Amino acid sequence: MADAVTLRDITVRYGPKVAVDAVSLTVGAGEVVGVIGPNGAGKTSLLECAEGLRRPAGGTVTVAGLDPLADRARLALVTGVQPQHSSYPDRARVEELCRLYAGFYPAPADWGALLDEFGLGGSRRSWATKLSGGQKQRLSLVLALIGRPEVVFLDELTTGLDPTARRDVWAGLRRRNTDGLTIVITSHHMEEVEFLCDRVAVLVGGRLVALDSVVGLVRAHAGDTDRLVVEDAGPGLRRELEAVDPGVLVSPAGQKLLVDASGAARELVTRLLAERGARVREVPASLDDVYLRLTGQPSGGNDVR
Numbered sequence: 001m002a003d004a005v006t007l008r009d010i011t012v013r014y015g016p017k018v019a020v021d022a023v024s025l026t027v028g029a030g031e032v033v034g035v036i037g038p039n040g041a042g043k044t045s046l047l048e049c050a051e052g053l054r055r056p057a058g059g060t061v062t063v064a065g066l067d068p069l070a071d072r073a074r075l076a077l078v079t080g081v082q083p084q085h086s087s088y089p090d091r092a093r094v095e096e097l098c099r100l101y102a103g104f105y106p107a108p109a110d111w112g113a114l115l116d117e118f119g120l121g122g123s124r125r126s127w128a129t130k131l132s133g134g135q136k137q138r139l140s141l142v143l144a145l146i147g148r149p150e151v152v153f154l155d156e157l158t159t160g161l162d163p164t165a166r167r168d169v170w171a172g173l174r175r176r177n178t179d180g181l182t183i184v185i186t187s188h189h190m191e192e193v194e195f196l197c198d199r200v201a202v203l204v205g206g207r208l209v210a211l212d213s214v215v216g217l218v219r220a221h222a223g224d225t226d227r228l229v230v231e232d233a234g235p236g237l238r239r240e241l242e243a244v245d246p247g248v249l250v251s252p253a254g255q256k257l258l259v260d261a262s263g264a265a266r267e268l269v270t271r272l273l274a275e276r277g278a279r280v281r282e283v284p285a286s287l288d289d290v291y292l293r294l295t296g297q298p299s300g301g302n303d304v305r
């Protein structure tokens with residue numbers, strides 16, 4: 001697989017602050033790569049170097065065989081960018097923006113169909129600035145896709161989108177990826193990254209601390225953190241479980257309890273649950289667990305699957 005994006009030893013500085021510290025990352029043509037990490041980890045700064053929006057203090061970048069800064073005009077024809085925050089002119093309707101963007105490219109996509117696909121068909125005549133946060137986010141995705149790019153950079157892809165819209169966006173990107181689109185996303189939603197990404201780069205404090213498939217990351221960093229789901233937990237069971245050991249974490253999830261326990265505490269928990277006749281199943285460790293391990297903080301997602 002040829003590389004669509006090559007970032008080699010990229011360093012970004014803001015004054016004395018090192019925001020990205022010698023990060024190397026390649027993205028194969030047709031691959032989907034996610035960049036995750038806490039706020040301020042350097043994800044946007046790194047992407048901006050690939051998008052031709054920022055000159056790194058050190059390192060080299062190639063995107064679709066081009067130098068993003070020297071070949072910016074050509075790069076714009078083959079890449080699409082969904083920035084983290086979009087701002088639109090005050091008096092521009094959605095359809096006017098689409099028409100304007102379509103005019104930049106030699107063979108643009110059918111933007112009416114794109115608007116329909118991403119749930120904006122009824123908003124064609126709306127002022128872009130008056131759209132809701134989630135609608136603005138979807139418009140910026142439509143604008144990123146209008147030029148039929150080879151590579152897209154999507155910064156916080158579905159932040160602010162309702163669950164149905166998120167799934168529509170994922171499905172739309174999956175279809176395009178099947179047709180060859182290379183996708184680089186940043187996201188704080190681990191479920192999204194698990195669903196979409198072939199490989200995941202984890203940034204912490206500007207450094208690349210891990211890069212692998214989700215399965216590889218889980219195996220390397222969270223192999224011993226399978227969780228227990230207790231079905232139909234009776235009253236009082238949560239307190240009993242928490243009393244087993246201070247290291248036991250119990251979260252309520254509807255009628256269920258989600259239990260994190262390892263080592264000796266896990267054995268005690270398992271015995272207690274057997275004594276109480278609880279129905280228990282194991283959920284494999286997930287990217288959430290990897291994130292927690294590598295960053296020391298929860299990702300915000302804690303779904304029982």
Ligand SMILES: Nc1ncnc2c1ncn2[C@@H]1O[C@H](COP(=O)(O)OP(=O)(O)OP(=O)(O)O)[C@@H](O)[C@H]1O
Pocket residue numbers: 014017019037038039040041042043044045046084
């Ligand atoms: N224009 C700027 N001037 C000065 N410092 C900046 C600038 N942009 C980013 N930073 C700093 O660089 C670091 C990395 O920021 P960046 O936006 O790349 O992180 P991020 O991982 O994308 O964060 P988030 O998840 O919050 O979007 C942060 O400490 C941030 O405060």
